[in-house]
Amino acid sequence: MSDEQIPAQGQKPEQPVEVEQVPVEQRAGDAVAAEKAPPPPASNRVLREILSSNWLISLLAVVVALLVGAVLIAVTDPAVQKAAGYFFARPGDTLRAIWESVSGAYISLFQGAIFNPKRGDFVNAIKPLTETLTFATPLITAGLAVALTFRVGMFNIGGRGQILIAAACAGWVSWSVSLPAPLHILLATVAAIAGGALWAGIAGVLKARTGAHEVIVTIMLNYVAFYLISYLLKTPGALQAPGSNTPKSPPALPSAVYPTLSDLLGVGSYRLHLGFLLAILATVWLWYLLNRSSLGFRFRAVGENPHAARVAGISVTRVYIVAMLLSGGLMGLAGASQVLGTTTTGFAAGVDAGIGFDAITVALLGRSRPWGVFFSGILFGALKAGGYTMQASQGIPIDIVLVVQSVIVLLIAAPPLVRSIFRLPKPDETPRARRPRATATPKVVTK
Amino acid sequence: MTATTPAAAAPIVHEKARVRSWKSPIALGVFALAGLLLAFAFPNTGETTFTLSTTADAIQLAPFVVPTQLTVAILAILLVLLALGAAAFVQLGSGRAPLWIAVVFAALFLFTFLTWAAAGKNIPVPGMLVGTLALSVPLIFGALGGVISERGGVVNIAIEGQLLFGAFSAAIVGSITGQPVVALLAAMVGAMLVSFVLAAFSIKYIVDQVIVGVVLNVLVTGLTSFFYSKVLTTDPSLNSPVKFPIVPIPGLSEIPILGPVLFRQTVIVYIMYIAVFLVWFGLFKTRWGLRLRAVGEHPTAADTVGINVNRTRFWNVALAGAVVGIGGAYYTLDVVGQFGKEMTNGAGFIALAAVIFGRWDPIRATLAGLLFGFATNLQSVLGIIGSPVPSDFMLMLPYVVTIFAVAGLVGVSRAPAADGKPYIKS
Known part of the structure; x- marks a missing residue:
């Protein structure tokens, strides 16, 4: 259809500015421009669409995912199964059993994630919220790391490996160096950032120099890091705790441990630590980097269309390397918050706790925007914190959180699906009114 | 690498450049x-x-x-x-x-x-080869599925999820029916369901295939672990499938060394031999394979000659899922005998590595699968005889080799041209 517009536009060569004014013709102009410059790769276009869909879709995706979780909870509940056996005799029983199992599960999820009035005074009742933020801390920084690469049109699936290497670096500094507290914390954190950046940098350099796809390289580096850390944890003198036979590291020295909220306030037994503050700072930093700095502009330009960015004089290969380094550094921060904040008594090879993969879902839910990632990290932190309570009190396996998370992300990645479930209008339906007018131009002219 | 030198009067001489690869x-x-x-x-x-x-x-x-x-x-x-x-x-x-x-x-x-x-010390060669084959079977089925799917232009990161869901479906259906053949079919259908989601999201909704693949792995891990913890552990009768019996092939199984390894196996392994041949033959000798490769290399050209690109991709991704599903069934109907939480343990990613290391070719991918199976098995053999090389480094080998392969240090590994790119008809 757009091809038909080109000759019509050609009839008025003295007014080429008109192209800017009529949207349909502008589209035709884009088509012409697209013939001159190569179009951006599909992944860039797809990521842009993910970025541009609205918050309503996110909300609806969360609702659908919780409904899917509710179905899983209900069908596996023995009480529901028993009541369903005589469903046609007394359907009310089945419905009541479903309501009880699902509401019980989600109430305990809420109590585990936000506020539990049964815990007595306010200091204890609010503890679940601090647990949520504790779980959210590494998710936020790791999510920022993935979001950063998304904005450059890349994928960082290697969170697991980067967090493991970062944890090893931070861990090693935390028990083998002795320094006064603030310096020690700083040095251990910097070591983690450097370790993560190094591991991610391998993928960045290989992509820039040899064109190796970063998805494959980062996935493979995950396993390389896992076996490397497993080996070091089994080797006395490397990461293994002295005098121990288990593959576990020694505890961090107190001077390297992130101070907790309880240390600050002097009340309660909150585990929320300095890492959360670092996560907020990282969010602000990434927001500034992407939206206000020239480096961020280059990142986004490469993310929109690397071919155009190269024509504009941006070194695309350097952007790939720098973006992977920064992304790995953010992953490293997540690793630091694990070994210096959450599990300070020594770690094993499972210290990444699946954060590297959760980070992808966090970044997608947050639409790769720093503050979006921040809040989606908190949401997934709440699901994790609540999931453990739900497992303990209702006997519902924590794995259901994985299901809810992945359903959220699948739905968010496919806005047309959510729109068709809820019969929402398409976002680009408004310009349709102009179409009849555009086609009203006699077609004979175009031939 | 030929360079033409058009001289003014002399005839055009094709000078053959010699590229030395050191x-x-x-x-x-x-x-x-x-x-x-x-x-x-x-x-x-x-x-x-x-x-x-x-x-x-x-x-x-x-x-x-x-x-x-x-x-x-x-x-x-x-x-x-x-x-x-x-x-x-x-x-x-x-x-x-x-x-x-x-x-x-x-x-x-x-x-x-x-x-x-x-x-x-003593190295038991037959035992080493049997262990290699046992570890390789799921890798090879996964790699074959990956080859089919990626030759058609859909990146299949979800091999891990397909293996896991195949194993899960086979365990449940095998326990309920007591028929290993039905369980095998269930594994194929189960893995195909995962494929349908991958195909629907990546082809209809044009979601990035890597994202769908990664998320599907998480979804399948979550679903199977949830049902395992909630249902299978409370009711073990749902997790005791009837295994395939070992059927020695008369004559062939008596060949020294290789006979017992290759021909004293279950039906699933024999299906694997046939599948490797069929996928190779189909891809390179039949109209189906020509169309599939056309869709993966140059979808616009394929569309021009009348091939429905997206339909071809959809059904071939489904077929790939069915093939991977057989590999999943191998866990629960043959080598392990029951379902366990996250029992595939990264095999899908090694299969993906085999696809890349095998340069998207079924025979090479099979050999890569055997190599990776051998490397994984070698660490347990060396562990038993007390080798000086740490087992972790043997386990690391497939992944390091793949990184070298994609970086072009060991040969050139080039993906199908349209791999991972959705086809939007304009």
Whole structure:
């Protein structure tokens, strides 16, 4: 259809500015421009669409995912199964059993994630919220790391490996160096950032120099890091705790441990630590980097269309390397918050706790925007914190959180699906009114 | 790499450029050096025994005993000669070391290493080969599925999820019906369901295929772990499928060494032999394969000649899922016998590595799967005989090799041109 517009536009060569004014013709102009410059790769276009869909879709995706979780909870509940056996005799029983199992599960999820009035005074009742933020801390920084690469049109699936290497670096500094507290914390954190950046940098350099796809390289580096850390944890003198036979590291020295909220306030037994503050700072930093700095502009330009960015004089290969380094550094921060904040008594090879993969879902839910990632990290932190309570009190396996998370992300990645479930209008339906007018131009002219 | 030089009066001369590739002589040189180090810097004394037969075999072969230090030294010198030979081919011959040198070198190096590592001990060759095949079967089915899907232009990161869901479906249906054949079909259908989600999201909704693949792995892990913890552990009768019986093939299974390994197996392994051939034959000799490759290499051209690109992709991704599902069934209906939480343990990603290392070719991917299975199995063999090389490094090997492969250090690994790119008809 757009091809038909080109000759019509050609009839008025003295007014080429008109192209800017009529949207349909502008589209035709884009088509012409697209013939001159190569179009951006599909992944860039797809990521842009993910970025541009609205918050309503996110909300609806969360609702659908919780409904899917509710179905899983209900069908596996023995009480529901028993009541369903005589469903046609007394359907009310089945419905009541479903309501009880699902509401019980989600109430305990809420109590585990936000506020539990049964815990007595306010200091204890609010503890679940601090647990949520504790779980959210590494998710936020790791999510920022993935979001950063998304904005450059890349994928960082290697969170697991980067967090493991970062944890090893931070861990090693935390028990083998002795320094006064603030310096020690700083040095251990910097070591983690450097370790993560190094591991991610391998993928960045290989992509820039040899064109190796970063998805494959980062996935493979995950396993390389896992076996490397497993080996070091089994080797006395490397990461293994002295005098121990288990593959576990020694505890961090107190001077390297992130101070907790309880240390600050002097009340309660909150585990929320300095890492959360670092996560907020990282969010602000990434927001500034992407939206206000020239480096961020280059990142986004490469993310929109690397071919155009190269024509504009941006070194695309350097952007790939720098973006992977920064992304790995953010992953490293997540690793630091694990070994210096959450599990300070020594770690094993499972210290990444699946954060590297959760980070992808966090970044997608947050639409790769720093503050979006921040809040989606908190949401997934709440699901994790609540999931453990739900497992303990209702006997519902924590794995259901994985299901809810992945359903959220699948739905968010496919806005047309959510729109068709809820019969929402398409976002680009408004310009349709102009179409009849555009086609009203006699077609004979175009031939 | 031909350069044309149009001279003014002279006829056009096609000058053939000789490209010398020094990568393989250098790589072989490094390994030959490692062999020399094993022989002379860290010599192991004693005798190494290779057991060739098990007690169940009809034809008994005597164990193969070699003196460790002498054998390793001779082999190391042979390795050096081979590396020099490869260099000679590059300098004087065609400019490229022939493949057979690399293959012979790899076999000799492996023999050198095993002889050195097992000084004074016994390596059970049949057991090692059986273990290799057992670990390779899911990898090969996963790699075949990956090849089919990626040849059609859809990146399949979800092999892990398809294997896991295949294993899960086979366990449940096999326990309920007691029929391994029905369970096998259920595994294929289960993995195909995962494929349908992958295909629907990546083809209809044009979601990035890597994202769908990664998320599907999380979804399948979550679903199967949830049902495992909630249902299968409380009711173990749902997790006790009837396994396939071992069916020795008369005659063939009596071949020394290889016979028991290859032909004293279950139906699933025999299906694998047929599947490897069928996928190779189908891809390169039939109209189906031509169309599939056309869709993966140049969808616009395929569309122009009347192939429905997205329909072709959709059904081939589904087919790929069914193939991977058989590999999943191998866990629950053959080698393990029941479902376990996250029991595939990264095999899907090794299969993906095999696809890439095998350059998107079914035969090469199968060989890569065997190689990775062998490397994984070698660490357990070396663990038993108390090898000086840490097992973690053997486990790391497939992944490191793949990184080298995609970085172009070991051959050139080039994906189908339209792999991972959705086709939007304009």
